[in-house]
Amino acid sequence: MKRGYRLLYFIPLLLILYLLLDQYVFYTKAVFPPATVFSGKSIYNPYAQLDTSDAVVANFHAHAKAWGGLTNGKGSAQDIWRRYDSMGYAFHGVSQYFNIDTFNHRAINYVPVYEHGINLRKTHQLVMGATSVAWKDFIFPQTLDNKQFIINKIAEDPHALIVLNHPNMLNGYQVDEMKKLYNYDLIEILNPQAQSLPHWDAALSSGRAVFGIANDDVHNVLKNSLISRFYTIVYGSASEAEGLYNALKLGSHISVWAPKVAADDLAAKKRKIESAKKLLLSVKVLNETVHIQFSKAIDTIQLIGNNGKCLRMERMKNAISYQFTPSDTYMRVEFVIEDGSRFYMNPFFRY
């Protein structure tokens, strides 16, 4: 009997030992492409096929009640659809941990999505378009090799669009690591828990062509104040999942940070979203010059370049042009409108 009890102690200890060895001793070493910079005479325009008549809004990160209430999430997948629908969203991902929710899976705007990651530092990924869940994870604080290994594991599914979630949360991804990581598509630059612009600039300054995305990461969709704070405006998706994946791969979208207005009900939020969708009029690249036109004068426009450096700031302009200098490898645009909403455009970069 006593021996039986002792064995009971040993089983969890052995399991922890196995996990530690698997993660820190017998791990796969990653081979990283060299850190480089964007170079070439051409400038990539993520908005080259901009169709301003087809601007829709999306949220891909929302948790409902799941796993018998074990994970943090209130409301149902149906609530997530209903609430975001009433604000006019075209896409609303239900991102349970390690589970692809199938509510409304026959709808053309259904996006299969799940959040990958069960580990102490919250090194999480949002996986869109996948056909099945990749289960492998490392639960202790992950090394750079561990992080790349997991990304590569998820990327074995050729349909998976991979987002590095809230990098700045608990240092899930360090800024320096972003200079090396690859094989993913997007960075969740805006999330209520963590804004990760330095991470994005580190990746871009190392020649990683990755785009930004903004999500509510809501765990209680029934609370007005928690929804529509962070969203993504997508152009040219035709409100279909396939069109969405194409747009996200091109970078034909903008990340938005809306201010917290306690009095706003869903109708008020919808009105603000509708006007945000109309802000961008045209984005052209001619030779090495980027031209952007807005539908009205914008309070503040900031151009950001290599390593997050501010290249220029303008106030109350409804258009802006910027000619790349020989040392500019990329340039991205942030702008703020009068109600405090902030917009983060995807980067223009040399190729």
Ligand SMILES: [Zn+2]
């Ligand atoms: Zn997460």
